[in-house]
Amino acid sequence: MQMRAGVAKKTIRSIRQQAFEATHLFDSHPESSLDFEKVRAAVKDGYDRPFLLIDSTIVREKTRRFTAAMPRVLPHYAVKANPDPRILKLMLEQGAGFEIASIAELDLLLALGVPAADVFYSNPVKSRDQIAHASSRGVLWYVIDSVEELKKIQSIKADARLYLRIDTPNIGSDWPLAGKFGAHPSEMRDIVVTAARLKVDLAGVAFHVGSQCRNPENWRVGIEKSRGVFDQMQKAGLNPRLLNIGGGFPVRHVKPIPAIEVIGEVVNRALEGFPAAVRVIAEPGRFLVSDAGYFVCRIMGTATRANKRWMHLDAGLFGGIIETAEGLKYKIRTDRSGPDIPWNVAGPTCDSIDVVMRDEPLPSDLQEGDYIYLRNAGAYTTAYASGFNGFPLPEIRVI
Numbered sequence: 001m002q003m004r005a006g007v008a009k010k011t012i013r014s015i016r017q018q019a020f021e022a023t024h025l026f027d028s029h030p031e032s033s034l035d036f037e038k039v040r041a042a043v044k045d046g047y048d049r050p051f052l053l054i055d056s057t058i059v060r061e062k063t064r065r066f067t068a069a070m071p072r073v074l075p076h077y078a079v080k081a082n083p084d085p086r087i088l089k090l091m092l093e094q095g096a097g098f099e100i101a102s103i104a105e106l107d108l109l110l111a112l113g114v115p116a117a118d119v120f121y122s123n124p125v126k127s128r129d130q131i132a133h134a135s136s137r138g139v140l141w142y143v144i145d146s147v148e149e150l151k152k153i154q155s156i157k158a159d160a161r162l163y164l165r166i167d168t169p170n171i172g173s174d175w176p177l178a179g180k181f182g183a184h185p186s187e188m189r190d191i192v193v194t195a196a197r198l199k200v201d202l203a204g205v206a207f208h209v210g211s212q213c214r215n216p217e218n219w220r221v222g223i224e225k226s227r228g229v230f231d232q233m234q235k236a237g238l239n240p241r242l243l244n245i246g247g248g249f250p251v252r253h254v255k256p257i258p259a260i261e262v263i264g265e266v267v268n269r270a271l272e273g274f275p276a277a278v279r280v281i282a283e284p285g286r287f288l289v290s291d292a293g294y295f296v297c298r299i300m301g302t303a304t305r306a307n308k309r310w311m312h313l314d315a316g317l318f319g320g321i322i323e324t325a326e327g328l329k330y331k332i333r334t335d336r337s338g339p340d341i342p343w344n345v346a347g348p349t350c351d352s353i354d355v356v357m358r359d360e361p362l363p364s365d366l367q368e369g370d371y372i373y374l375r376n377a378g379a380y381t382t383a384y385a386s387g388f389n390g391f392p393l394p395e396i397r398v399i
């Protein structure tokens with residue numbers, strides 16, 4: 001029975017997704033990515049392992065564009081997207097705040113001189129030790145999505161400012177985050193009532209529309225739902241004053257996407273429902289760094305197996321090219337011009353799951369030693385990489 005419900009849910013989700021695809025034939029995001037000549041020059045400088053080349057000018061420009069599109073919304077960079085200290089410094093210089101998932105991320109920021117008050121701890125479940133550490137360093141804001149987490153934080157830092165992550169639609173997001181975090185209506189009621197009873201400062205609402213969200217409506221629905229939760233909080237005697245509209249702002253790969261200005265229009269209009277005194281933040285990760293980077297790796301060897309062409313790269317799922325596992329498609333460049341054929345593209349490890357793409361159309365004449373360039377790969381690549389099987393971590397070069 002449970003399985004049937006699961007199948008039905010999946011079917012409903014795929015019908016909604018198809019309806020979304022059919023009705024949103026927009027593609028308003030201008031072409032933006034790192035100049036390929038700079039990538040070629042970086043390769044000429046030397047290559048001994050995969051690397052990510054980041055152009056700091058693009059990071060600066062994306063931060064400016066984000067703020068111009070949504071003047072009321074202060075970006076708090078999601079450190080997880082790319083925690084390289086040089087990138088964090090760029091964000092700091094641009095006046096951004098930060099969103100963290102762990103105390104290691106917090107310590108990295110504090111070492112760079114980021115004020116603890118500008119850091120939002122948005123991981124819905126934190127250990128007691130982690131909360132105590134963040135509290136001792138001066139972090140004020142913590143997310144919750146359960147009564148348990150509310151009570152845990154209260155027992156360690158009674159004066160913490162909490163914000164409630166709620167469940168909102170992730171329709172049309174390439175990397176959905178719904179289904180794990182986010183309180184549903186009945187749980188919200190419990191949390192609000194408990195906060196009021198225990199005199200906890202439940203001071204705001206957060207949601208996340210899913211990463212690489214190509215559907216601006218998700219923000220409208222999220223903001224409207226948050227408005228309802230603000231009302232509930234006020235009725236319970238709480239003082240909500242923060243709205244956190246999360247991350248999810250998309251970048252160009254191969255599918256059509258709305259420009260940040262189009263999303264901004266939807267967000268700005270929806271925010272009119274909130275008094276000016278309400279502080280509004282977002283947690284963009286991908287949007288601020290993805291376009292700024294090219295991921296460069298190399299073919300270690302090729303093979304034909306069961307009539308299928310295989311190439312084995314020196315970076316695979318474990319080396320940073322992991323988002324392809326959930327269907328994300330990068331635009332790929334090579335230095336070959338042969339006709340495309342379907343290639344299976346594997347990483348270097350012996351693990352059978354280390355296949356980053358199947359039947360990817362790529363030039364037939366690609367060979368051992370050739371470079372493979374993944375466009376707009378500045379986010380969620382190097383951040384994920386591990387040294388599994390003894391292969392070196394990719395390097396990050398910032399220009």
Ligand SMILES: Cc1ncc(COP(=O)(O)O)c(C=O)c1O
Pocket residue numbers: 078081099122123177208210211212246247248249283284285286287379
């Ligand atoms: C709580 C939270 N905030 C922000 C982000 C950043 O999302 P994005 O990179 O899609 O903007 C994530 C990504 O997983 C997240 O979990």
